Amino acid sequence: MISQRAMGIGGPARPWVQRHRGANRLEQFPLAVWSKLVSRHARNVSRDLMGYGDPMGYGPFREVIAEYLRAFRAVKCELAQIMVTTSPQQALQIAALALLDAKDSAWIEEPAYPGTHQALQAAGARAVPVPVDAEGLNIEYGIQQEGCARVAIVTPSHQFPMGVSMSSMRRLELLSWAREHGGWIIEDDCNSEYDLRGTPVSSLQGLDVDGRVIYVGTLTKAVFPALRLGFIVIPKDLIRSFLDIRNATDTFATSVLYQMAMTDFIREGHFSRHMSRMREVQIETRNALAAAIIAQTAGLLEVVDDEADMQLVTLLPPGLDDVDVAAKLPKLSAAVYALSECYVSRPPRGGLVIGYANLNLEDIPAMLAALKTAIHTSIPKH
Numbered sequence: 001m002i003s004q005r006a007m008g009i010g011g012p013a014r015p016w017v018q019r020h021r022g023a024n025r026l027e028q029f030p031l032a033v034w035s036k037l038v039s040r041h042a043r044n045v046s047r048d049l050m051g052y053g054d055p056m057g058y059g060p061f062r063e064v065i066a067e068y069l070r071a072f073r074a075v076k077c078e079l080a081q082i083m084v085t086t087s088p089q090q091a092l093q094i095a096a097l098a099l100l101d102a103k104d105s106a107w108i109e110e111p112a113y114p115g116t117h118q119a120l121q122a123a124g125a126r127a128v129p130v131p132v133d134a135e136g137l138n139i140e141y142g143i144q145q146e147g148c149a150r151v152a153i154v155t156p157s158h159q160f161p162m163g164v165s166m167s168s169m170r171r172l173e174l175l176s177w178a179r180e181h182g183g184w185i186i187e188d189d190c191n192s193e194y195d196l197r198g199t200p201v202s203s204l205q206g207l208d209v210d211g212r213v214i215y216v217g218t219l220t221k222a223v224f225p226a227l228r229l230g231f232i233v234i235p236k237d238l239i240r241s242f243l244d245i246r247n248a249t250d251t252f253a254t255s256v257l258y259q260m261a262m263t264d265f266i267r268e269g270h271f272s273r274h275m276s277r278m279r280e281v282q283i284e285t286r287n288a289l290a291a292a293i294i295a296q297t298a299g300l301l302e303v304v305d306d307e308a309d310m311q312l313v314t315l316l317p318p319g320l321d322d323v324d325v326a327a328k329l330p331k332l333s334a335a336v337y338a339l340s341e342c343y344v345s346r347p348p349r350g351g352l353v354i355g356y357a358n359l360n361l362e363d364i365p366a367m368l369a370a371l372k373t374a375i376h377t378s379i380p381k382h
């Protein structure tokens with residue numbers, strides 16, 4: 001359920017990204033290299049690149065994205081299909097507006113990335129929550145509930161926030177639903193870039209032979225959030241309608257200067273070196289955090305899955321209101337928010353999602369102390 005705070009009434013508009021003060025990810029970033037690349041391009045920027053430019057994005061950057069996706073995510077794509085956006089969130093928004101008319105329905109995972117529901121609401125569409133189990137989205141449930149939905153939005157590589165990968169069987173069922181019902185699948189692959197498991201799962205888009213999958217991703221989760229860069233891989237028949245939405249919202253995406261610098265950052269190998277380093281840091285953080293929670297918060301927090309990248313899902317004692325607990329938290333080194341932010345309906349049990357991308361190890365004790373205080377003060381006294 002998206003809380004009032006999440007909807008911007010009396011609090012931060014996106015608590016799942018805003019409520020933290022940690023800096024781990026930022027401290028690791030090779031700032032000197034980045035500054036050099038940005039100034040190199042700032043000095044040499046040609047007049048051609050100072051105009052509106054191609055609304056699909058800066059050509060060489062799109063080329064780099066296409067190469068990366070073919071090599072690492074088994075995505076079937078050509079440069080012409082890549083649209084650069086300011087963020088994955090904007091990509092979801094453009095896709096929702098291009099594919100859905102007001103009042104159309106769309107399956108969303110229950111639980112899901114909260115911004116998914118926001119993108120549907122902004123398009124005037126209706127979210128049909130479809131539960132996620134150990135194999136990913138329950139397609140049979142979705143068909144029984146609303147087989148004629150126009151769109152399904154899924155995170156198959158790494159379900160957000162639970163971390164499960166969609167099984168091969170479910171992937172095939174979902175693709176055949178889309179083929180038979182004329183539905184579209186939006187594959188939100190944002191969390192795959194940062195796969196901590198060692199054996200990344202290939203994209204769903206790569207299995208699609210009917211052009212029914214719209215792929216949304218980013219290469220900047222490990223970089224820094226202010227670098228607004230996401231992208232969409234659009235089936236060829238839909239490029240025109242996606243461009244119409246892009247032009248209606250804004251003609252161009254992120255500054256061409258940042259796209260140029262990022263192109264070099266990837267081509268010169270800085271990106272892959274940084275990613276390997278960040279992967280190690282994140283595994284260390286995740287292991288330390290999960291171990292500390294298990295050792296120090298018995299009976300208060302239960303770790304659901306320590307494989308969900310960059311966020312750890314924990315459950316609260318039954319009956320506790322997680323929005324209430326989250327509201328009592330001070331600003332922490334990690335982004336901690338109520339699990340109910342990820343649900344359209346009521347979650348079976350409240351919990352806290354701990355986004356640890358910026359969490360420094362030395363901040364874990366203070367954070368756990370704050371979590372325990374917030375939970376204790378939320379337990380009703382008899």
Ligand SMILES: Cc1ncc(COP(=O)(O)O)c(C=O)c1O
Pocket residue numbers: 017087088089090113115155160188190191
């Ligand atoms: C699964 C998923 N989709 C979309 C987004 C949106 O990313 P951004 O906030 O960079 O737009 C996120 C961010 O955490 C995410 O985890």
